[in-house]
Amino acid sequence: MHSPEFPNIILFAIPFFVLSMLVELYVTVKEGINTYEKKDAISSITMGLGNVFLGYFSKAVVLFSFLLIYENFRLFTIPVTWWSFILIFFADDIAYYWFHRISHECRLFWASHVVHHSSQHYNLSTALRQTWSGGFYTFIFWLWLPLIGFHPAMIMLQMSISLLYQFWIHTETIDKMPKWFEAVFNTPSHHRVHHGKNPIYLDRNHAGILIIWDKFFGTFQPELKDEKVIYGLVKNINTYNPIKIAFIEWINMFKDVFSGKKSINSRLLYFIKPPGWKHDGSGKISDDLRKEWLDSVNRNQPSVYSKK
Template sequence: MQDPNFPNIILFAIPVFIIAMLLELYVTVKQGIKTYETKDAVSSIAMGLGNVFLGFFSKALVLLAFFYIYEHFRLFTIPITWWSFVLIFFADDLAYYWFHRTSHECRLFWASHVVHHSSQHYNLSTALRQTWSGGFYSFIFWLWLPLLGFHPGMILLQMSISLLYQFWIHTEAIDKLPKWFEAVFNTPSHHRVHHGSNPLYLDRNHAGILIIWDKLFGTFQPELKDEKVVYGLVKNIDTYNPITIAFIEWVQMFKDAFSGRKSLKHRLLYLIKPPGWRHDGTGQLSDDLRKEWTDLLRNEQFSVKKNKNEA
């Protein structure tokens, strides 16, 4: 079978990104929403340009790995036809869900993914705030696709389609979409939750295109009107320097793992455990923060109800 020659659609989409950001800026200003901050947007765009540049090298590694498995170990040969694109749509989206979820639950993957969450603003430029390091190892979540028999070029094309889809959901200009769409697809509302640092919203809505995976695997959280999303990290890094944004968590992770007196087990666990984990038990994970917030809210509601009854 002749190898297909799929285009790099991300490069073709760059002019569309620019036009969309200008349109979003105009719409949000008209709506009275202050969503852009110049230094923050410039940092996001710089991160995106760095990601595109490094992508020339990381994609070579990814293609090499995909082709090696496809040529030597594939279980089937899946033809490139309409129904195989339907299959890979769901397969790629499932792979993305588990990659994305793991990127929040394993610090080694969070070290690269934290870049995307480092902005305290939420707009289309935030979608461009991409990792400089993740592309060199995150592809392991897709290795089962060439093993099944999907052609590597087909896989990379679908990964790019997923990435393009996720661009437009990084906005506050769109509130809620029709219920049927919100029920099935990832939307601006669902993804605003994902970018929230509110305890209720932490590590929720890991979807790429389909929100059904979060509903199926128990990580779905709707956006609530009475819980406005606070964007950014639990502890924000407060810098616009792209190099710092790209590598600060790597430095902190290795510092935690390899400094001080710790057992080898604890050093390894700093790479595997979720962000916030500490070997001495003093750390707080997202589940701890969520429980703490829920208990506080429950106590406040109980106090209000008690005061009303006494009155």
């Protein structure tokens, strides 16, 4: 069978990334928008370069896994043609939604994804702040695609297209897109919400390209004019050291798993439960923080905030 070959579009996009960041920097300085901080931007770019380098190894693992399933266990054979690219667009996007959502709801996946949320600034360099570890195991959310018959080369191309799309939404220079676009696609406004540590914004808008999944599965939250997004983590790590950024949550997770006196079941739950969970009940997860915040708002006035 002929194996299709597609270029590594991420590498070709690097000059576009650089140019876009320079343009954004110029615009933000001109308009007095304080979105860039030198050390933070350098950390983000360093994380991105590390991700590209490690990608040569992680992508080998991913491709091997996809090929193994496709060549030995696929249920159907989906041809590489125009209509199959439409199908994989939607299939990849819903796979991304669940990968992204679970990465916020399960600490094992949060340990790698937290890297992307560790900046307290929001600009195009933040889009480059990518994991150094996630590429080696988060691909499991896409294993069903070669199983149903999509060729691995198609899958990896669409994954790259999704990643490229998400670059431009990491900016404060764009307020709102047209209403029809905001209704269907992920936008800077939707994704600013996702990066917010405000209780109302926590674990919302997990979309890759299409925001429709969040609306369908109940995780959508619009950006509110009277609730300015505060970027970063509930407990910020306060470091510009790329090594610490890449692995600090792994260290903290394993400390929680292996330290102290607790049952084996409790130790295992530290891998599975959401960030903030504690076996003794002393921790607070995103839902707890959101409920507390909404209750405080509702004590004196009817809430204008969604409880979804």
